[in-house]
Amino acid sequence: MGAQTIPAVPICDVSLPHNSMISDDEDYRFQLSVAVYGYEQHQHGGGKQYLWGDRVVSHRTGVRLRLVNVGAHSQARTGGRLGYPICLVCGQSRSPLASQADLQAFETDHRQRCGRVVEPVGFYADITADAVSLENAVDRQEAYSVMEALRMGASEVLDMEIEDLQLLAVPQAGVRQVNLLLYDPMPGGSGILDQMIARWPEVVVAAQRIVEECPSQCQSACVDCLLHFRNSYYHRRLNRLTALDRFDSWHGTLMFTHDIPSRLP
Ligand SMILES: [Zn+2]
Numbered sequence: 045m046g047a048q049t050i051p052a053v054p055i056c057d058v059s060l061p062h063n064s065m066i067s068d069d070e071d072y073r074f075q076l077s078v079a080v081y082g083y084e085q086h087q088h089g090g091g092k093q094y095l096w097g098d099r100v101v102s103h104r105t106g107v108r109l110r111l112v113n114v115g116a117h118s119q120a121r122t123g124g125r126l127g128y129p130i131c132l133v134c135g136q137s138r139s140p141l142a143s144q145a146d147l148q149a150f151e152t153d154h155r156q157r158c159g160r161v162v163e164p165v166g167f168y169a170d171i172t173a174d175a176v177s178l179e180n181a182v183d184r185q186e187a188y189s190v191m192e193a194l195r196m197g198a199s200e201v202l203d204m205e206i207e208d209l210q211l212l213a214v215p216q217a218g219v220r221q222v223n224l225l226l227y228d229p230m231p232g233g234s235g236i237l238d239q240m241i242a243r244w245p246e247v248v249v250a251a252q253r254i255v256e257e258c259p260s261q262c263q264s265a266c267v268d269c270l271l272h273f274r275n276s277y278y279h280r281r282l283n284r285l286t287a288l289d290r291f292d293s294w295h296g297t298l299m300f301t302h303d304i305p306s307r308l309p
Pocket residue numbers: 131132133134135136154157158
């Protein structure tokens with residue numbers, strides 16, 4: 045286990061005045077793959093707990109989460125420098141992937157001009173969202189593979205786009221097990237998770253078909269089954285055979301065990 049600390053600033057909604065058209069015609073379009081981590085803030089509105097095979101699945105409303113964007117995924121993964129080079133006085137920034145010389149010049153310039161040392165910073169947002177979580181998955185591969193397949197299955201069965209639900213892994217210090225939350229980013233909740241729980245057997249069948257019938261019959265995951273542009277952050281965690289193995293042993297039945305009382309600060 046390793047830990048690093050970075051300062052982070054909150055993000056908020058802004059109004060951007062129209063300046064020019066945003067175009068897809070640029071020669072070198074580039075979207076930085078970023079690492080977003082999150083944790084629960086120990087507050088939720090209660091819900092229901094179920095058994096799915098030998099795993100626990102919970103469905104809670106109003107889960108308070110903090111999401112932290114800690115910088116470029118390529119650097120976070122290798123334990124490199126976290127955060128973005130941003131001057132907190134004037135707001136100018138550089139890419140975290142800029143050359144060492146460029147970053148050095150940027151830091152020197154702003155230390156002299158703005159009178160403050162440029163430290164790499166992250167960004168965070170506090171959100172309240174409904175969530176279905178797979179608790180204590182044995183590792184991230186199981187967690188991501190099963191829940192990504194379920195999200196894709198849900199997008200076939202329910203009236204939703206794949207982006208309407210988001211995945212968030214919440215690890216615990218010192219153990220491999222991880223809770224994986226499938227949360228609904230729509231403020232106030234869109235009701236998709238209620239439908240997903242109600243139609244769990246159908247969603248599991250659809251998810252199972254996606255991982256079982258990969259047209260390429262790949263050995264882990266590929267663009268014909270689980271991989272797509274938006275989930276590149278956890279591509280290396282996805283394995284269709286792991287998901288298939290769990291679906292085969294857990295089947296499609298959720299067994300209600302008890303109500304979860306709300307948790308207030
Ligand atoms: Zn500055």
